[in-house]
Amino acid sequence: MSPGPEPSPIKLTERQKITLAQIIRRQTASQNLVRRANIILTIAEGMNNQQAGQRLTRHRETIRIWRGRWLKATPTLLSVEKEKVGPPAWLGLIERVLSDAPRSGTPATFSPEQIVQIVAVAGEKPQLSGRPIRHWTPRELADEVSQRKRVTTISPRSVGRFLDEADLKPHLSRYWLNAKPDDPETFAKEIKTVCDVYHQAPQLHQEGVSIVSTDEKTGIQALARKQPTKPVKPGQVELPAFEYIRHGTPCLFANFEVATGKIMAPTLGNTRTEEDFANHIAQTMATNPAGKWIIIVDQLNTHKSERLVNLVIKACAIELDDDSLGVKGKSGILESMITRQTFLADKNHRIRFVYTPKHTSWLNPVEIWFSILVRKLLKRASFTSTEDMAQRILDFIEYFNKTMAKPFKWTYKGKPLVA
Numbered sequence: 001m002s003p004g005p006e007p008s009p010i011k012l013t014e015r016q017k018i019t020l021a022q023i024i025r026r027q028t029a030s031q032n033l034v035r036r037a038n039i040i041l042t043i044a045e046g047m048n049n050q051q052a053g054q055r056l057t058r059h060r061e062t063i064r065i066w067r068g069r070w071l072k073a074t075p076t077l078l079s080v081e082k083e084k085v086g087p088p089a090w091l092g093l094i095e096r097v098l099s100d101a102p103r104s105g106t107p108a109t110f111s112p113e114q115i116v117q118i119v120a121v122a123g124e125k126p127q128l129s130g131r132p133i134r135h136w137t138p139r140e141l142a143d144e145v146s147q148r149k150r151v152t153t154i155s156p157r158s159v160g161r162f163l164d165e166a167d168l169k170p171h172l173s174r175y176w177l178n179a180k181p182d183d184p185e186t187f188a189k190e191i192k193t194v195c196d197v198y199h200q201a202p203q204l205h206q207e208g209v210s211i212v213s214t215d216e217k218t219g220i221q222a223l224a225r226k227q228p229t230k231p232v233k234p235g236q237v238e239l240p241a242f243e244y245i246r247h248g249t250p251c252l253f254a255n256f257e258v259a260t261g262k263i264m265a266p267t268l269g270n271t272r273t274e275e276d277f278a279n280h281i282a283q284t285m286a287t288n289p290a291g292k293w294i295i296i297v298d299q300l301n302t303h304k305s306e307r308l309v310n311l312v313i314k315a316c317a318i319e320l321d322d323d324s325l326g327v328k329g330k331s332g333i334l335e336s337m338i339t340r341q342t343f344l345a346d347k348n349h350r351i352r353f354v355y356t357p358k359h360t361s362w363l364n365p366v367e368i369w370f371s372i373l374v375r376k377l378l379k380r381a382s383f384t385s386t387e388d389m390a391q392r393i394l395d396f397i398e399y400f401n402k403t404m405a406k407p408f409k410w411t412y413k414g415k416p417l418v419a
Contacts, residue, residue: 006048007048007049007064007067008067008071009046010040010043010044010067010070010071010074011044012040012041012044013077013078013081015081015090016077016081016094017041017044019090019091019094020037020040020041020094021037021041022091023037023091023094023095023098024037024038024041032098032100033095033098033099035056035058036066036098037098038056039052039056039058039062039063039066039067040066040070040098042055042056043063043066043067043070049061049063049064049067066098069097069098070097073097073112076093076111076112076113077093077094077097079113080093080113080116080117080120083116083117083120084120085116085119085120085123086119086120086123086166086168088119088166088167088168089115089116089119089120089166089168090116092115092116092165092166093112093115093116096112097112109158110151110154110158110162114150114151115162115165117145117150118141118145118150118151118154118159118162119162119163119166119168121136121141121144121145121148121150122136122141122163122166122168122170123168126140129144131144135170135171135173136170137156137170137171138156138157138159138160138163139156139159141156141159141163141170142154142155142156142158142159145159180359181357181358187357190355190356190357191356191357191360191363193354194296194354194356194363195363195410195412197211197258197294197296197354198258198365198410199410201258201259201407202259202407204259204294205258205259205260208291208292209291209292209293209294210257210287210288210291210292210293210294211257211258211259211293211294211296212255212256212257212258212264212284212293212294212295212296213255213256213258213296213364213365213366214253214254214255214256214280214281214284214295214296214297214366215253215254215297215298215364215366215367215370216251216252216253216254216272216277217251217252217254217370217373218249218251218272219249219251220249220250220251220252220378220389220393221246221249222246222247222248222249222250222383222385222386222388222389223244223245223246223247223381223382223383224244224245224247224382224383224384224385225240225241225243225244225382226241226243226244226245227241227243228241229241229380229382238380240380240382244382247383247384247385247386247389248270248385248386249386250268250269250270250386250389250390251268251269251270251271251272251276252266252267252268252393253266253267253268253269253272253276253277253280254266254366254369254370254397255284255295255366256365256366256368256369258296258365258407258408259407260405260406260407261405261406261407261408262400262401262405263369263397263400263401263405264284264287265280265283265284265286265287266393266394266397267279267280267283268390268393268394270386272302273302274301274302274305274306274307274308275307276302277302277303277305277307277308278305278307278308278311281295281308281311282311282315285315285351289315291350292350292351293350293351293352294352294353294354295351295352295353295354296353296354296355296356296364297353297354297355297356297364298355298356298358298360298361298364299355299356299357299358301337303353303355304337304340304341304344305340306328306334306340308340308344308353309325309333309334309340309343309344312343312344312349312351313325315350315351316349316350316351318349320333326339341353341355365408365410368408372400372404373393373396376396376400377392377393377396
């Protein structure tokens with residue numbers, strides 16, 4: 001008996017290979033999807049149905065069916081791939097190809113290719129289509145894809161459903177910022193310096209070194225609701241009054257102790273001048289006057305001030321002549337923010353500052369704690385005065401230190417993450 005004809009080969013694009021491998025690795029993928037992705041990748045090695053079936057312990061008829069399904073979908077896949085659709089829509093299309101064939105009944109109104117094209121339009125700027133709007137809505141998308149003849153007709157509800165399936169939310173936005181350093185090598189060294197301090201914190205803490213992440217939270221509004229908040233009850237969420245009275249905006253200076261996760265020596269005031277910050281640091285160091293300190297701060301000018309330099313000189317009993325100290329804006333250590341920062345960051349000092357690079361607030365743990373403060377206390381609170389707010393913040397810090405404080409687990413080491 002002569003062997004049957006050789007089955008048509010499958011040639012995968014690089015993106016198809018990557019997506020199939022992604023499905024196989026994904027823990028939430030169904031067993032059927034994983035098996036079928038394995039079948040396609042195996043066939044693509046050049047095996048016939050018999051060989052692929054033996055390797056995967058599947059009947060060759062199963063291999064034949066999925067070879068045919070993939071070959072039938074190949075023109076659509078190639079067409080959609082040329083449109084450079086986003087990952088969610090592309091993954092959704094691959095999963096549809098590997099899904100069970102639709103059961104008997106009313107046929108699908110829209111083909112996979114049409115759905116991907118709809119999603120692709122949602123990723124475009126509306127202005128490119130001559131629409132003077134900031135973002136798409138399902139109604140406008142339905143109108144646009146109909147005008148482009150991608151579909152004969154479609155309802156906004158169907159468009160909304162396809163966007164949900166692709167996890168696309170054109171109506172939402174979120175600010176983002178990536179640091180763009182002038183000197184990437186220096187930037188990388190600065191990040192590594194900060195990360196090294198975090199990783200060494202437990203050991204340094206045992207040796208008596210106090211390591212704190214310090215910053216100020218400004219513009220905290222002391223708002224008083226004009227009417228009492230209605231409490232939560234079955235079938236009703238908490239209802240704070242819409243109208244409020246402003247009582248002022250105090251500033252909080254906080255220290256997050258890296259090794260313990262506690263907030264230590266907080267101060268509150270109405271301003272955040274260099275004098276305010278220097279006074280806060282002095283109050284902080286007073287908790288351990290003779291100890292060693294490493295203070296992590298950002299690049300704010302008040303964190304590199306003349307007052308701070310003089311504070312460190314006095315606290316560390318550093319002997320300097322007038323020429324070495326110099327004059328602010330003219331000479332010596334005090335000449336500029338760069339010279340002052342260099343002095344304050346000197347590793348030979350008992351008290352030294354470590355500076356996070358510009359636009360890297362995520363490197364400062366106290367920023368994470370500020371978000372906890374907002375969620376736990378400030379977001380829905382009502383304060384009768386700035387004094388009331390200050391006291392309740394201090395009460396929360398005491399409560400936090402007793403019940404919630406723990407060191408953040410810092411896993412980043414200052415190097416690019418690799419797969």
